Amino acid sequence: MFSASEVLTTSTRTLIERAWGRPPHDVYAATEASGIAAECGEHRGMHVFDDLVVLEVVDEDNRPVPPGRYGAKVLVSVLFSRTMPLIRYEMSDSVQLAADADCACGRPYTLLGGIQGRVQEALRFPTSDGATREVQPVTFHHVMDTVTAAGWQIVQRAAGLEVLLARPVDVDTSVLAASLSAVLEAQGVVAPTVTVRAVETIPHTALGKAPLIVRGT
Ligand SMILES: [Zn+2]
Structure with missing residues (x-):
């Protein structure tokens, strides 16, 4: 079993393991760079394919970020693509990057400690002291993983957060809204008004994608 494209949360990992009887291997890949990193049998981080890509974890100003801290973005150089x-x-x-780079499997490759998601999917919220703070997608994933529905999408609007649920099954919308407010408050931001709406399908972009988290207008 392997998982790619979305952040693999602990609850999804547990569900997969329960369903198929083995832990999934998380894979980090991108359309442009193909495979970038994958978990080994130790499942304690993803080994970067150092012989195929050069991965740099950097801050907003392209300065290297030390192991054990999340960067704002990554810079990828591909060693195999001669066409592009x-x-x-x-x-x-x-x-x-993992703070402890030694893996029991013995592979010498760079070890990634975690992925929080795409910064494009991070949402900014006001704090009580008038500043703003970024909330990473994984915060929402932890709550939305518990919902039974054909799909979901969180849209940030001026009036608050709108949560779309495609064909939800036994979802208490007020409990869901309260849970989302609680995780946002735990992140130190002022929780916005949360409205939950059941829909037939999640709207797709022109590219055919149904993003989970959207900054709306
Ligand atoms: Zn390993």
Whole structure:
């Protein structure tokens, strides 16, 4: 079993393991760079494919971020693509290098400690002291993973958060709204008004994607 494209949360990992009897291997990949990193059998982080890509974890000003801390983005150089070489290609993924790089499997490759998601999917909220703070997608995933529905999407609007649920099953919308408010408050931001709406399908973009988290207008 392997998982790619979305952040693999602990609850999804547990569900997969229960269903198929083995832990999933999380894979970090991108359309432009192909595979970038994957978990080994130890499942304690993802080994970067150092012989195929050069991965740099950097802050907003392209300065290297030390292991154990999340960067604002990554720069990827691809070593195998001669048709379309990519050199320090910027992707808005917030990842961190593992603070302890030694893995029991013995592979010498760089170890990633975690992925928080795409910065494009991070939402900014006001704090009580008038500043703003970014909330990473994984915060929402932890709550939305508990919902039974054909799909979901969170849209940030001026009036608050709108949560779309495609064909939900036994979902208490007020409990869901309260849970989302609680995780946002735990992040130190002022929780917005949360409204939950059942829909037939989640709207797709022109590219055919149904993003989970959207900054609306
Ligand atoms: Zn390993």
